[in-house]
Amino acid sequence: MSRYRNLGLFLVLAAVWGTAFVAISAGLEYFPPVLYAALRYDIAGIIMLAYAAYVLDDVVPRGREQWLLVTIGSVLLIAAYHAFLFIGQQHTTAAAAAIVVSLSPVLTTGFARLLVPSDALSPLGLVGVAIGLVGVAVIAQPDPNDLLATNAVAIALVFFAAASFALGSVLTRRLEAEMPIESMEAWSMLGGAVLMHLLSLALREPIEPRTWVQPEALGALAYLALVSSALGFLLYFVLLERLGAVEINMVSYVAPIFAAVFGWLYLGEVIDATTVFGFALIAVGFVLVKRRALREEFGHLQALAQR
Template sequence: MRFRNALLFVALAVAWGSAFTAIKAGLDYFPPVLFAAFRYDLAGLLMLGYAVYATDRWRPRTRPEWTLVGIGGLFMIAAYHAFLFVGELGVTSAVAAIVVSLSPVLTTAFARVFLPEERLTALGVVGLLVGFVGVAVLSNPEQGALVTSRTVSLFLVFLAATAFALGSVLTRRVDADLPIETMEAWSMLLGAGIMHGASVAIGESFAAVRWEPRGIVALGYLVVVASALGFLVYFDLLERLGPIEINLVSYAAPIVAAITGVLFLPEELTAATVAGFALIFAGFVLLKREAISAELIGTGRPTEGDH
């Protein structure tokens, strides 16, 4: 069983890490927000089909259930992916993956604000600060030029991570017993609709799409491997491993993004990229140290001082 879990964990890290590379490759053929919308038009339909097959609640019914879908669609699908896809225009896939790996750190910060039962200790504050320092190291601004196209792109990816973290915390405030597959499916479809509206609002055009094989492969990979299959593996692992261990996928994904970026795109791995990743991961370990310790010794129960 542990071998199966480890294999699925690696598969999920590969699927989600290489997704950043697929996004970068596809941006040569699609306007960014429209590209993200296309991804979730198709992924949402696939996930909805799976929800119909695997659950007895394939659509939301109550106001809290629709609220849950609304939060997921707005923050975790639309805002996250719109900012991410636009941000990746100016940074490598590895750097984007590393900034997104800040999400579990930001989630803890938002939990402290919106969930009163969550506590943030002094060492937890240090963890937050270390994570932010990691983003600063990644930005590596040129002397005398703090605001460049690269730093703007990094900021957009940071906004993506922030939106996802905020959405994940807000969903915990909603008392709704909706199957996660159903919530994901409807959130994807709602998020896709929002992104289509945003795409029109910022002046993107269907005429700008270049339907060439490389772009179609990138879109298909994101829909089938990174979204549909990736989320199915995620659901399975979430039940078996719990949220702490599954969060570690966020830190395996940048390694995959770096490798696939070097192999398939003209990207290079810099010292600043490695240092930024190390600092963000260190921040996560400081924040989740007691929960990680509980997992390592086999209790699976975070102690009172976590966060």
């Protein structure tokens, strides 16, 4: 029964995070991109901090190492990731954005090996990273005569979002500071929101509250803040403890399916065969890079099933 419960929660998380890309596309019709992302984490950060205060005795970061952890989370995991994603998604589909973001686990391994030369990727692992990058290029379909075409630039920005998240994940893992993930996420969300507000001001994004009170705008913002962020991260915490990091990474490869289906149903977006092929290449790259960890996980699951 526990196995089916975990599977159910896994699918719910994939649905929540996959449909987040649809909510982003819907809300971008009303909000400027960086301000939209900042407002999302204003709300989500407060909720997450309240949750952290409920489950932890002390939610305030202590010492230089913990504050450095929060700073990396604020800059890379929240601000850079979402600024690039929201700006890029103005000119690409929800499913294409979700697929490119699914490259994050591959990039995470690549950054980890790059920052620790003694732990280099095997030749097959390097092939996996290369195949994943080819998948992104297939989705972008860059024109050699016009590399600044709107779609290619949009996909490149989403790729930078995935790279920011991957680098942030590696750097936070390399720090020796021990900090509860609930408080780290809460303070990173709030710090990232502040940085995105400053970036929004620097970009001189228009502030037009009248357009924000449209039902679809409020619904999209509420969905991102309450469901995709607050509920999504709570589910993530539960599954991370039950399943481990490798299986959680697989959410990235199920989420685009939900993004594609709901993008088609709600936004009328159509996914072409080229995008599907690009997704297949990224998935193959993930399997090659994570093959040892996947083999261990499947062996563990088989042992449990035989008990």
